[in-house]
Amino acid sequence: MGGSEGITTLHFACACRKVTGSASIPTERLPIPFDICHCNDCRHQSGLLAASYATLPEGSTIVKFEGPIAEYRSSEMVTRSFCSHCGANVLFQDFNDPRPDIPTGIFDKTNGFLELRGHIFVPDTKDGGLSAWVSDVPAFEGYANRSKRVQISNYGGSTSALIEGTELEAYCHCEGVQFKISRPTGASKELSSPWPDLLKPYISSPPENKDDVKWWLRANDTKYLAGTCVCSSCRLASGFDIQTWAFIPKANIFQSNGDPLNFDIGTLKQYKSSEGTFREFCSKCGATVFWHCDQRPHLIDVSVGLLHAGEGARSETWLEWWTDRVSFEEEAQNRELVLRLSAGLKRQANIDMPS
Numbered sequence: 001m002g003g004s005e006g007i008t009t010l011h012f013a014c015a016c017r018k019v020t021g022s023a024s025i026p027t028e029r030l031p032i033p034f035d036i037c038h039c040n041d042c043r044h045q046s047g048l049l050a051a052s053y054a055t056l057p058e059g060s061t062i063v064k065f066e067g068p069i070a071e072y073r074s075s076e077m078v079t080r081s082f083c084s085h086c087g088a089n090v091l092f093q094d095f096n097d098p099r100p101d102i103p104t105g106i107f108d109k110t111n112g113f114l115e116l117r118g119h120i121f122v123p124d125t126k127d128g129g130l131s132a133w134v135s136d137v138p139a140f141e142g143y144a145n146r147s148k149r150v151q152i153s154n155y156g157g158s159t160s161a162l163i164e165g166t167e168l169e170a171y172c173h174c175e176g177v178q179f180k181i182s183r184p185t186g187a188s189k190e191l192s193s194p195w196p197d198l199l200k201p202y203i204s205s206p207p208e209n210k211d212d213v214k215w216w217l218r219a220n221d222t223k224y225l226a227g228t229c230v231c232s233s234c235r236l237a238s239g240f241d242i243q244t245w246a247f248i249p250k251a252n253i254f255q256s257n258g259d260p261l262n263f264d265i266g267t268l269k270q271y272k273s274s275e276g277t278f279r280e281f282c283s284k285c286g287a288t289v290f291w292h293c294d295q296r297p298h299l300i301d302v303s304v305g306l307l308h309a310g311e312g313a314r315s316e317t318w319l320e321w322w323t324d325r326v327s328f329e330e331e332a333q334n335r336e337l338v339l340r341l342s343a344g345l346k347r348q349a350n351i352d353m354p355s
Contacts, residue, residue, distance in 0.1 A: 010113065012065075012106040014088035015236035015273060019067035021090065023102075029057035029332075031115040033143050034104050038129045039121035039314070041074050046089060046172035047281070047288035047303035049130040049244040049313055052099035053092050054114055063100045065090060072285045074173060080286060081263075082239070086271045087281030087288060089239030103239035110334040118144050119152070127312025128155035130242065133344035134337070155312075168318050170306040172287035176255045181302070181318070184221050187251035189214050191298040194245070198327040216247040216299060218320035224248050226304060226319040228345070229337050231328035233273050237281075238288045241334050242341060244321050245291065245301040253300060255264040263290070314350030323349035 008030060012021040026030070034054035042051040056063065069091075070084040081091040092101035104114055118138040119131040131139055131152045141148040171178040194207035199215055209215070216225050226246040234243035253261040263270055269283035276294035281287060291301035309315035323345040332338035 008113075010102075011108045012090065012102060012237070013108065014067075014083040014086050014090060014106060015175065015233060016083065016086040016088075016271070018085045019065060019083040019088070019090050021063055021065035023056055023100075024061040025057060025303075026059040029059065031113050032057060033115050033117035035117050035120045036134065037120050037130060038125045040124045041078075041173060042121075043129075043305040043313060044073070044171065045074055045080055045285050045287055046238060046240060046305055047172065048238060048240055048242065048305040050119075050242070050305075051089070051240055052104040052242075052261045054104050054107075055097075055099050055101050058099065060099070063091065063102070070283070070286065071236075074172070074285070079333075082281075082286030084283065086273070087238055087239055087269070087279065087286055088326055089286055098182045104334065105235040105238060105240040107333075111336070116337055116340070119257075120144050120148055122152065122155060125155060125313040127314050127316065128152050129313035130157055130244070131155075132314075133348055134340050135347075136340060137215070165310075168306045168315065170302070171307060171308065172267075172282040172285050172289065174267070174282060174285040174287075176284045177265065177282045177287065177289055177306075179261060180254050180256060181248055181267065181307075182252045182254065183318075184217055184249075185252065186225065188217060188221070188249045190251070191249060191296075193296040193299045196227075196327065197231075198225075198322055198325060201325065201327075201330075203330055211285070216249070221317060223320045224321060227322040227325075227327055228341065229327040230341075232331050232333070233334060234291075234328075237271065237273060237279055239334075241337055243288070244304040246304050246307070246315075248302045249299050250292075250298050250300050253302070307336065321345075 008025050008027045010023050032054045036050045036052045038050045068084040069081050072080050077095045078082050079093045082089045089103045120140050122139045135152045168181045229243040241328050267282050267284045271279045280290040288303045309314045326342050
């Protein structure tokens with residue numbers, strides 16, 4: 001970030017750095033408030049539990065982006081733009097508002113430049129979604145300060161819905177990518193995997209799983225593990241600060257017609273984020289879909305915002321959320337936000353503990 005007297009220049013970039021941009025902001029308008037949006041459109045278009053955008057203030061210059069940008073009209077009045085090479089969201093434009101919205105994960109710096117204002121469209125989640133873990137800011141039924149405030153604690157979800165269901169549907173916003181997940185089976189154990197950073201921080205311990213623990217299976221092998229990640233790669237490849245993954249054996253993921261999963265279904269496109277590491281996204285709407293690697297090819301990270309569980313966005317009859325750690329929290333760009341998330345996860349763990 002750079003600037004002259006009275007003006008600060010903000011810089012943006014996606015994971016592959018093929019799309020870059022900048023904008024000049026009146027310094028007096030900093031920090032820029034941003035909201036975490038939980039609407040159904042944002043969840044299924046981003047692939048994440050929630051999306052976060054900062055609206056550039058009045059007096060800012062027109063945003064300048066360069067590179068292979070794809071546009072997706074998610075509604076009559078909204079266009080969402082993303083990098084066609086890596087899938088990162090880079091711009092949200094509501095035609096009712098001339099000010100552009102920038103995904104908070106693509107800012108090159110956030111400290112002193114961005115400030116969390118609140119949660120919006122929380123009722124769409126049914127269970128509060130990610131807002132339950134960052135609950136120290138206001139929450140709204142719709143847009144911030146233009147709709148009724150709501151209590152996050154009122155959205156607990158229903159664990160009775162779909163508890164007996166054997167399949168969980170998943171799809172992106174344009175439905176160009178659709179698949180389904182089965183309950184854990186015997187095949188769910190017929191693989192091995194190193195420990196994830198979520199459970200064993202790589203900063204202090206090696207990932208080797210010498211005892212071949214089937215760590216991705218939880219609740220007596222009836223659910224899958226899910227967690228949050230704030231690594232630089234996930235942030236820049238999605239465009240947002242907080243990625244949410246479920247760890248699902250490939251043997252339990254199927255195409256809509258029941259065939260085994262492959263990585264060229266529908267509008268799916270692959271991005272090689274590093275040697276032996278792959279990410280898939282929808283080439284039409286830009287939703288993050290999968291992460292997988294050569295080191296554990298039979299265990300797939302599935303982006304949780306795509307899941308359509310009757311009980312709510314967190315899909316808690318299918319997933320058990322890890323609350324002890326935010327994966328790669330040492331890499332967090334927006335430290336303030338991630339500290340809130342980490343503290344909120346631990347609070348939630350205490351609430352959920354049996355008395």
